[in-house]
Amino acid sequence: MPISAPSVRREEFTIRAVPPLPALHARGICKAYGGRRVLDDVSLSVAPGEAIAIIGENGAGKSTLMRICAGLIQPDSGEVSVSGRVGYCPQEPGLFDLLSADDHLAMFAPALGLSRREAVHQGHVLLSEFAFPLAQRAQCRHLSGGSRQKLNLALALLGGAHVLLLDEPYQGFDHGAYVSFWEHVDRWKREGMGVVVVTHLLADRELVDRVVELRIAAEPLVEP
Amino acid sequence: MSIRRILVIAKLTGVELLRRRIALGLLTALPLAFYGSQVSRGSDAVITGGVAMAFSIAGASIFVALTARPVDPRLILAGYHPTELLLGRLLLLELFGLLVTGAFSVIMVLGSNPAHPWGLAAGVALVALTSVPFGLAVGGVSPHELEGVLILIGVVGVQLTLASNQLATKFLPFWGGQRLLDHSVNQIPMGAAVPANLAYAAALFAIATYVMTRRAPAVGGAKRHSRQTLAVTARGLGHSR
Numbered sequence: 284m285p286i287s288a289p290s291v292r293r294e295e296f297t298i299r300a301v302p303p304l305p306a307l308h309a310r311g312i313c314k315a316y317g318g319r320r321v322l323d324d325v326s327l328s329v330a331p332g333e334a335i336a337i338i339g340e341n342g343a344g345k346s347t348l349m350r351i352c353a354g355l356i357q358p359d360s361g362e363v364s365v366s367g368r369v370g371y372c373p374q375e376p377g378l379f380d381l382l383s384a385d386d387h388l389a390m391f392a393p394a395l396g397l398s399r400r401e402a403v404h405q406g407h408v409l410l411s412e413f414a415f416p417l418a419q420r421a422q423c424r425h426l427s428g429g430s431r432q433k434l435n436l437a438l439a440l441l442g443g444a445h446v447l448l449l450d451e452p453y454q455g456f457d458h459g460a461y462v463s464f465w466e467h468v469d470r471w472k473r474e475g476m477g478v479v480v481v482t483h484l485l486a487d488r489e490l491v492d493r494v495v496e497l498r499i500a501a502e503p504l505v506e507p
Numbered sequence: 508m509s510i511r512r513i514l515v516i517a518k519l520t521g522v523e524l525l526r527r528r529i530a531l532g533l534l535t536a537l538p539l540a541f542y543g544s545q546v547s548r549g550s551d552a553v554i555t556g557g558v559a560m561a562f563s564i565a566g567a568s569i570f571v572a573l574t575a576r577p578v579d580p581r582l583i584l585a586g587y588h589p590t591e592l593l594l595g596r597l598l599l600l601e602l603f604g605l606l607v608t609g610a611f612s613v614i615m616v617l618g619s620n621p622a623h624p625w626g627l628a629a630g631v632a633l634v635a636l637t638s639v640p641f642g643l644a645v646g647g648v649s650p651h652e653l654e655g656v657l658i659l660i661g662v663v664g665v666q667l668t669l670a671s672n673q674l675a676t677k678f679l680p681f682w683g684g685q686r687l688l689d690h691s692v693n694q695i696p697m698g699a700a701v702p703a704n705l706a707y708a709a710a711l712f713a714i715a716t717y718v719m720t721r722r723a724p725a726v727g728g729a730k731r732h733s734r735q736t737l738a739v740t741a742r743g744l745g746h747s748r
Contacts, residue, residue, distance in 0.1 A: 355580050355724040371584060377577040381526040382519060390519050393512040394586035422526070438581065 305366070306331045306446045306477030309352055312361035314344065321347050322358070327495060329446065329477035331366075334468050336488055337481045339497035345481045346374055348497065349450045352479070367445025374450040374481070376435035380424035384410065384417070384434050388441065395442030402441060409437040412467070413460050428455035436464075447471060450481045465490050512587060516595025517602075520571055524603065530570070535607055537562045539614070541667075546618055550692035553619050554671070557631045557688040560611060561638045561663045561681050564604040568642020569655040571596055572715075576646075580724045589719040597639055597712065604635030619692065626691030633704050634684035640711035641680050647718035671695075680707040 305328040314322040321344040329335055337345050350356045352363055353371040378387060385403055392402030410417055413433045416426075423431060432455050439447065453464050468490065471478055480491065488494050524531065542556025575592070583589060612628040621627045642659070649655035662679060669676040671689040676682050683704020690697045 353584060353724070355584065369584070371581065373581070375577070377581055379519075379523055379574065379578060381523045386519055386522060390515060390582070391585050393509060393515050394582060396586070399515075442585075 305329055306333075307352060307363070307365050307369075307448075307479070309348070309363045310361055312348065312351055312363070313359045314347055314351065314356075315359060316347075322351075322497075325361075325497070327352070327479075329479055331445070331475045331477050332472050333493070334472050334478040334480065334491045335493045335495055336491040337479060337495050337497065338483070338488070340499055343497040343499050345497055346450050349448050349479070349481060352446075353448050365446055368443065370439040370441075370444030370447045372436050372439035372447070372449045372452045374454070376431045378423045378431060378434060381422050383420055383422055384415065384437075385420070387423075387434060387438060391438055391441055397442055406437055406441055409440050410434065413437070413463060429457060429460065430455075432456065433460065444476060446477045446479070448479050451483070452480065508588060508591060512591045513595045513598065516587075516592055517599040520575075520596050520599040521603075523574070524567065524571065524599070527570070531567065534563045534566045537566075538611060542611075542615060542618070550619070550621075550689075553615055553621060553627060553692045554685060554688045555667060556611070556615055557627070557634055558663065558667055558681055558685050560608070560631055560634045561641070561666075562659065563607060564600065564635045564638035565642035565645070565659050565663070566656070567603065568596075568600050568639050569646040569649070569659060570652070571600065572643050572646025573649065573652055573655060579719070579722075583723050589723045590716060593643060593712075593716055593719055596643065600639040600642070601636065604639055605632065608632045608635045621692045622694050623691040626687055630684050630687035630691055632684075633687055633701065634681050637680050637684065637704055637708045637711065640708050640715055643715040644711045644718065647715050647722075677703070680704075680711060683707065 307327070307329045309325070309327045312322050312325045312327075313320070321342075325344075325348060327335075327348070337348065339345050347356070349371070350373075351358045351361075352365075353369055354363070354365075355371070382390070384406065388402045388406035389399045391397075392399050395402065397405070407417060410433060413436070415430055415433045415437070419425075423434070426434070432452065436449070436452050439449070439452075453461050456464060465487075468478055468480070478491075480487065482488075538556050538559040541559035541562075542552050545552035545555045575596070579589070579592060582592060608628070608631045612624075612631050615621075615631070616624045616627055619627075641662075645655050645658050649658060663681070666676060666679045666681050666685060669679070671682065671686045672695070676685065681704070683700040683702075686695075686697055686700035689695050690700075
């Protein structure tokens with residue numbers, strides 16, 4: 284008996300180009316500390332597969348904007364919307380001095396829905412790409428500043444992310460690790476991540492798709 | 508709330524605490540020093556040593572809370588609930604407190620021969636039990652270690668100078684344990700010491716939870732809404748190149 288092909292109902296579709304949704308969209312962000320306006324109506328969008336650099340003088344609010352985008356602090360006004368998970372690498376590595384890299388990976392594992400084994404495996408892959416001294420199994424207090432920062436970065440990447448917020452992520456990196464970092468940014472872009480890097484380095488501006496400059500407000504905020 | 512997450516935090520808090528060998532040794536020696544200095548004065552030594560246990564357990568709890576503070580926002584951002592972090596630390600520190608309590612109670616029972624040895628052990632355990640939420644709450648509100656330690660010295664120091672039947676001591680968190688220790692050596696009535704102490708412990712844990720939750724990242728606060736515009740610009744103070 285011949286097998287008949289399943290009937291297929293043809294439907295007409297109108298296909299039109301739809302711009303991709305931004306991975307991160309912040310709009311009208313305002314933030315003041317102690318009567319000084321740090322961010323005044325700042326908006327920022329990052330598309331999937333795009334890398335942007337945020338530059339500006341010290342005190343211009345770069346880290347504050349990153350913390351707001353990560354959801355670590357609330358803006359006084361404005362909105363942030365994010366597609367998917369945010370990986371945040373703070374400027375200062377927040378690590379337990381007496382725990383090792385593996386201990387940190389194990390600690391983050393259940394929060395990210397990973398088993399200990401999965402987290403340690405993923406973490407080792409990430410850390411070895413940045414030439415982290417895995418063999419030492421050292422507690423964080425015995426690590427160099429650059430190695431601490433590599434662990435800091437790996438924790439931001441652990442479990443995968445759709446948006447990466449990297450606040451001066453390569454402090455203490457040697458030249459090789461710095462070059463490797465930017466190669467990774469390219470790779471993350473190809474994988475569709477939106478990448479935001481806070482930087483002071485002029486050379487970095489050539490390595491991103493866009494540069495956003497934050498300037499210090501001329502007038503201090505006067506509370507009524 | 509996930510039991511696995513709580514247990515992971517408890518385990519790694521324990522790993523970190525065990526690596527503080529010198530600090531841990533000094534903290535544990537403190538109540539022994541207080542007890543040893545008073546042992547010739549009879550029953551006073553048990554009460555002083557037992558209440559001084561708070562230095563040891565609350566001190567360790569303060570350090571745990573303050574050490575974790577810079578990391579907690581990232582852990583919460585990754586997916587932990589603030590209460591899971593607190594419960595993990597509470598679990599580990601209470602176990603540590605009970606271990607120290609056991610050893611210290613044996614020393615004091617052998618050294619002072621109290622009328623109610625089990626009452627002595629229960630009194631020390633009650634002090635240890637309350638010390639953990641006390642330390643977590645103090646660690647939550649203190650800006651730095653120095654302030655936290657000063658609060659600890661102030662509260663426990665005042666408690667040590669007061670007798671358990673004085674009105675003022677009832678307003679301090681370790682009164683219940685102090686009263687139970689007094690009962691174990693001087694056979695005075697316990698009154699509402701135990702329920703009062705448990706209420707203090709619960710209230711202190713509630714404070715620690717409140718502070719932790721208040722400080723937690725605003726992950727849910729970043730408004731998620733349908734997006735209609737795709738402006739890729741920075742306005743106001745910022746501009747895009």
